[in-house]
Amino acid sequence: MIAARTMAELRDAVRQCTQQEIHRAECPSIGFVPTMGFLHEGHASLMKEAKKQCGIVVLSIFVNPIQFGPNEDLEQYPRDEAHDLAMAEQNGVDIVFLPTAELMYPEPTKTMVQVQGVTAPLCGASRPGHFDGVTTVVAKLFNLVKPDKAFFGMKDAQQVAVIQQMVKDLNFDVEIVPCPIVREGDGLALSSRNIYLSAEEREQALVLSRTLRQVEAWLEQRPDMTAPQLRDNIIKSIQEAPLADIDYVEVMQFPSLEALSPEQALANTDHRVLIALAVRFGRTRLIDNRLLENK
Amino acid sequence: MIAARTMAELRDAVRQCTQQEIHRAECPSIGFVPTMGFLHEGHASLMKEAKKQCGIVVLSIFVNPIQFGPNEDLEQYPRDEAHDLAMAEQNGVDIVFLPTAELMYPEPTKTMVQVQGVTAPLCGASRPGHFDGVTTVVAKLFNLVKPDKAFFGMKDAQQVAVIQQMVKDLNFDVEIVPCPIVREGDGLALSSRNIYLSAEEREQALVLSRTLRQVEAWLEQRPDMTAPQLRDNIIKSIQEAPLADIDYVEVMQFPSLEALSPEQALANTDHRVLIALAVRFGRTRLIDNRLLENK
Numbered sequence: 001m002i003a004a005r006t007m008a009e010l011r012d013a014v015r016q017c018t019q020q021e022i023h024r025a026e027c028p029s030i031g032f033v034p035t036m037g038f039l040h041e042g043h044a045s046l047m048k049e050a051k052k053q054c055g056i057v058v059l060s061i062f063v064n065p066i067q068f069g070p071n072e073d074l075e076q077y078p079r080d081e082a083h084d085l086a087m088a089e090q091n092g093v094d095i096v097f098l099p100t101a102e103l104m105y106p107e108p109t110k111t112m113v114q115v116q117g118v119t120a121p122l123c124g125a126s127r128p129g130h131f132d133g134v135t136t137v138v139a140k141l142f143n144l145v146k147p148d149k150a151f152f153g154m155k156d157a158q159q160v161a162v163i164q165q166m167v168k169d170l171n172f173d174v175e176i177v178p179c180p181i182v183r184e185g186d187g188l189a190l191s192s193r194n195i196y197l198s199a200e201e202r203e204q205a206l207v208l209s210r211t212l213r214q215v216e217a218w219l220e221q222r223p224d225m226t227a228p229q230l231r232d233n234i235i236k237s238i239q240e241a242p243l244a245d246i247d248y249v250e251v252m253q254f255p256s257l258e259a260l261s262p263e264q265a266l267a268n269t270d271h272r273v274l275i276a277l278a279v280r281f282g283r284t285r286l287i288d289n290r291l292l293e294n295k
Numbered sequence: 296m297i298a299a300r301t302m303a304e305l306r307d308a309v310r311q312c313t314q315q316e317i318h319r320a321e322c323p324s325i326g327f328v329p330t331m332g333f334l335h336e337g338h339a340s341l342m343k344e345a346k347k348q349c350g351i352v353v354l355s356i357f358v359n360p361i362q363f364g365p366n367e368d369l370e371q372y373p374r375d376e377a378h379d380l381a382m383a384e385q386n387g388v389d390i391v392f393l394p395t396a397e398l399m400y401p402e403p404t405k406t407m408v409q410v411q412g413v414t415a416p417l418c419g420a421s422r423p424g425h426f427d428g429v430t431t432v433v434a435k436l437f438n439l440v441k442p443d444k445a446f447f448g449m450k451d452a453q454q455v456a457v458i459q460q461m462v463k464d465l466n467f468d469v470e471i472v473p474c475p476i477v478r479e480g481d482g483l484a485l486s487s488r489n490i491y492l493s494a495e496e497r498e499q500a501l502v503l504s505r506t507l508r509q510v511e512a513w514l515e516q517r518p519d520m521t522a523p524q525l526r527d528n529i530i531k532s533i534q535e536a537p538l539a540d541i542d543y544v545e546v547m548q549f550p551s552l553e554a555l556s557p558e559q560a561l562a563n564t565d566h567r568v569l570i571a572l573a574v575r576f577g578r579t580r581l582i583d584n585r586l587l588e589n590k
Contacts, residue, residue, distance in 0.1 A: 110464055111409065111410050111411075111430070111435075114407050115405055115406045116405045139465050140465055144466050165405050165406060166406045169435075170434050171302070172438050258477075
């Protein structure tokens with residue numbers, strides 16, 4: 001595994017791996033897993049999927065300052081490079097790209113990639129400018145790595161929708177591969193931010209996955225349930241945990257993230273339905289979601 | 296020469312030309328000339344330069360609706376595909392990409408690439424949103440064509456500055472090659488919009504290039520001349536043409552397009568100095584400019 005710390009090292013590493021791959025496979029393809037590091041089994045599942053689908057796997061570790069708001073946890077965001085490198089190596093990564101903020105933004109960027117529409121609700125509403133930072137850095141990384149496929153976790157379902165919209169609109173020649181959420185044995189969705197949780201907060205945070213698991217039973221019991229009714233049920237269920245401070249709970253179309261008809265039974269909609277939520281436990285904001293595939 | 300009218304045809308054409316080139320050269324490089332068609336000798340100079348520097352030349356012809364304002368000349372913009380194809384062939388172009396607006400924008404784009412700063416003055420001030428449309432379509436075309444070098448005429452010097460800023464900020468792996476302005480024998484800068492001019496307007500429009508040619512003599516006569524003084528001289532000179540209706544005349548740093556110190560003699564500045572102007576003759580808006588290389 002090669003650790004590349006500059007653009008030139010990345011370019012050389014990709015060239016070297018491509019030449020090695022040409023001897024093995026007809027058409028070496030590059031799979032890309034962009035991350036902010038502090039890797040967990042959720043990231044590992046992306047690396048494994050990338051290795052399954054592509055001859056060369058590039059992982060990036062970059063805590064991107066421009067996607068953090070002024071009162072967010074940029075400075076506190078957890079970092080552990082040695083652990084990350086070991087985990088990347090174990091999961092078959094060929095190249096790890098570890099740029100510094102100075103390398104990615106030698107001057108403050110004057111150019112932003114902005115996606116309208118899908119960035120407006122959910123985390124886009126709670127975190128103004130967040131997705132502009134995400135799309136801008138992902139565009140930069142796509143231009144540096146030039147992947148054939150890029151792997152994103154469905155834990156941030158809105159991010160998947162936003163990146164897919166950008167790729168379509170800007171004709172990036174990259175296939176976006178969404179990968180399923182990975183959970184702890186007790187249901188908590190894996191997140192680098194879970195380490196912030198106290199034991200009590202962590203226990204109560206299980207209400208999120210528990211509630212999302214209940215959705216299908218509710219819909220079976222009440223086949224006429226609409227999106228607003230389901231949303232009310234979810235809110236009530238989460239509020240049973242005293243430490244839960246709801247940022248948002250939404251039931252929307254996926255991937256457009258447009259509203260569903262408030263009168264129509266969810267059982268009758270033609271859309272894929274996303275149930276997305278963000279809830280604070282103490283100072284830690286967790287997100288989780290569930291995608292209902294109609295038929 | 297291949298005329299590609301869909302993304303798939305473009306991809307196949309690039310693949311085909313690359314394979315042919317591999318037999319001839321070690322490292323075939325792709326030179327790209329993005330245009331809005333109605334080609335003239337200015338475009339021809341870009342194609343020739345691309346052919347000189349690159350194994351494969353791709354020309355695009357696309358009148359990009361999103362860079363036109365609501366009251367601009369999108370509908371009237373001149374088109375002549377047969378002439379353009381002949382001219383491309385004569386100048387060594389390998390692939391002409393001729394997408395329709397429906398192909399480039401199957402749905403209204405939700406994603407825009409926006410550059411701040413360099414887009415604010417000059418044509419950015421006169422044509423709000425213009426450069427957002429330019430950077431967005433150029434990002435799309437770069438992602439489709441994947442050129443190694445892209446060739447732009449210095450006639451739109453601000454466009455060159457904006458594209459260079461975008462390429463740097465988003466890490467596009469494309470070298471921007473600015474090419475000199477091409478002029479008629481009498482000095483008029485070539486432009487597809489020149490055909491709009493009446494005989495009288497065309498005659499009076501020569502004041503632009505004549506004025507720009509005078510700049511060096513003025514600076515020699517008055518070595519202490521500042522940017523505002525030069526600007527005043529230029530405005531007075533242009534106003535001698537009764538049909539000239541000045542949109543802007545600016546003397547700025549290039550490529551940052553920031554203001555020059557108003558007190559400092561231009562002879563003493565460390566910056567490259569751009570003199571840029573936009574002037575209407577009748578309903579036709581012409582741009583022209585001159586870059587002073589200090590030392």
